[in-house]
Amino acid sequence: SLDPDEPPIVLSRIPFIGHILGLVRYQIGYFENLSRTTHPVFTLKIFDSRIYVVKSPEYVALTLREWKTLTFDPFTTAFVKNALGAPPDVVEVFEKTMYLTEIHTKMHGALSIGPDLAKSNVRVLNVLARYLVPQETNLYSLLREAYTIAMGEAFYGPDNPVPGLIDEIWDFEDDLGLMMIGFFQRIVARKACRGQKRVSKAFKAYYDAGLDKNANELIQGRARIARAYNLDNTALGIFEMAICFAPITNVVPTVFWMLTYIYADADLLRALRHELAFLGNPLDTDKLRSCPLLISTFQEIQRLKQHGNAVRWVSADTRLDGYLLKKGAVMQIPSSVLNTASSVWGPDAGSFNARRFLDLDDKKTRQRGYIPFGGGRNLCPGRHLAFTEALGFVAAFVLGFDMQGAKIIGARTHKIGFGARKPERDLKVSIRRRAGFEDAKWSFNVGGERDAAPEQNV
Ligand code: HEM
Incomplete structure (x- = not known):
């Protein structure tokens, strides 16, 4: 039974298993259905487990604090154990040592603004530039390939196994929710299991061959820490899926939605081209900070499509304002509920307005519970990389190309484990050079870094 100070309970219509059935059927959408309740925080009970769902901006801020x-x-430990299938001695390193804290510090350091990040970012963008050519293509598939290959080369160096593992990485993310359950994965998530095995094996071979000498500081620093904790190349291979999918699976849908919403709206396209006209080629990404409409479009797409749940574990009884949260419960913060509440965003909360964020400063957006990159100690370390690689690519695309076939389409069922909403299908498009940009060969400078890698064409 609940303590009277715990958040009020929301019951399912079918006793005992109703919430489980709801989650299986509607996935993340189930939290949206339940959030019709007026309680700012509420409890779901599934047998002996508790889930606290936070749906008001004030309580989001308190939770993250x-x-x-x-x-x-x-x-993270459950992910390594259940989804990645790490053996018990490796899991023990996560549970009983400072390894995870050291990795956390390294990850946040290597991806914070500075020379290490600039080196990764300039490589990502200049690999993406190879894809800035006229073509008839499926837009989502093109972006999926481009960003996966670019991440591989920027993170792991030119000789890396990622080009042969694109489907494996995306298959894994597709069934991440099922992989986290920790049993029967081989039956319910066959493709994801196979993907994880192949990625582990390929990266063990990569580390065995010493190819990480060409990797970026995030990968090299992580490997140094792992070795200091006696984790070998097999363990490094097992971990690698985490680093392969986190940087791309939110960025690719974000860029897809940005391009389709922009090209489906001739006025917005015109206004953006006007705003971006001062950007040169090579495109200096520092100048993107002076493009308010482009930034607002990015934020609005995140608001409408970045609908993963932030999750937290209650490790000790905690008071949250008046509520008592009991040790052992899981907290879910459903972004889709917060990002589309008309009580917060106004009557047009459900529609796209590229100019919405022009009048909202950072403080005002946070007060609305807008947390596309999460928050607190686990605020996404990749947010600077994501900003530059998404906006840099979109800016060059908008300036240099016309696109036919772009339209606004719906999204697939939003599975547990997903961050950004994914399109329900791919879009066949025709990408042509704009008049005045017939000979443009796009390249990028980032924070004073110019790309020095040899050129390659797609
Ligand atoms: C549009 C792009 C992206 C979005 C919307 C996004 C969103 C998020 C969110 C919501 C979280 C959870 C934060 C929390 O629970 O408080 C997260 C964590 C994380 N993200 Fe991102 N992300 C993006 C791009 C990236 C990129 C490019 C990287 C590059 C490495 C990255 C690496 C990570 C990592 C490693 C974590 C775990 C952080 C931790 O455990 O402290 N993400 N991201």
Whole structure:
């Protein structure tokens, strides 16, 4: 039974298993259905487990602030154990040593603004530039390939196994929710299991061959820490899926939605071209900060499509304003509910308005519970990389190309484990050079870094 101070319970219509059936059927959408309740935080009970769902902006801020007891780390360990299938001695390193804390610091350091990030970013964008050519193509598939290959080369160096593992990486993310359950994966998530095995094997061979000498600081620093904890190349191979899918699976849908919404709206396309006209080629990404409409479009797409749940584990009884949160419960913060509430965003909350964020400063957006990159101690370390690689590519695309076939389409069922919503299908498009840009060969400078890698054509 619940303590009277715990958030009010929301019951399912079918006793005992109703919530499980709801989650299986509607996935993340089930939290949207339940959030019709007026309680700012509420409890779901599934047998002996509790899930607290946070649906009001004020409580989101309070939750993220209490990071010492409302923590993310147990999910990382569960991910390594259940989804990646790490053996018990490796899991023990996560549970009983400072390894995870050291990795956290390294990850946030290597991806914070500075020379290490600039080197990764300039490589990502200059690999993406190879895809800025006229073509008849399926837009989502093109972006999926381009960003996966670019991540591989920027993170792991030119001689990396990622080009042969594109489907494996995306298959894994597709069934991440099922992989986290920790049993029967080979039956319910066959493709994801196979993907994880192949990626582990290929990266073990990569580390065995010493190819990480060409990797970026994130990968090299991580490997140094792992070795200091006696984790070998087999363990490094097992971990690698995490680093392969996190950087791309939110960025690719974001760029897809940005391009389709922009090209489906001739006025917005014109206004953006006007705003971006001062950007040169090579495109200096520092100048993107002076493109308010482009940034607002990015933020609005995140608001409408970045609908993953932030999750936290209650590691000790915690008071959240008046509510008591009990140790052992899981907290879910459904972005889709927060990002589309008309009580927060106004009557047009459900529609796209590229100019919405022009009048909202950072403080005002946070007050609305707008957390596309999460928050607190686990605020996404890749947010700077994501900003530059998404906006840099979109800016060059908008300036240099016309696109036929772009239209606004619906999204697939939003599975548990997904961040950004994915399109329900691919879009066949025709990409042509714009008049005045017939000979443009796009390249990028990032934070003073020019790309020095040899040229390659797609
Ligand atoms: C549009 C792009 C992206 C979005 C919307 C996004 C969103 C998020 C969110 C919501 C979280 C969870 C934060 C929390 O629970 O408080 C997260 C965590 C994380 N993201 Fe991103 N992300 C993006 C791109 C990237 C990129 C490019 C990287 C590059 C490495 C990355 C690496 C990570 C990592 C490693 C974590 C785990 C952080 C931790 O455990 O402290 N993400 N991201």
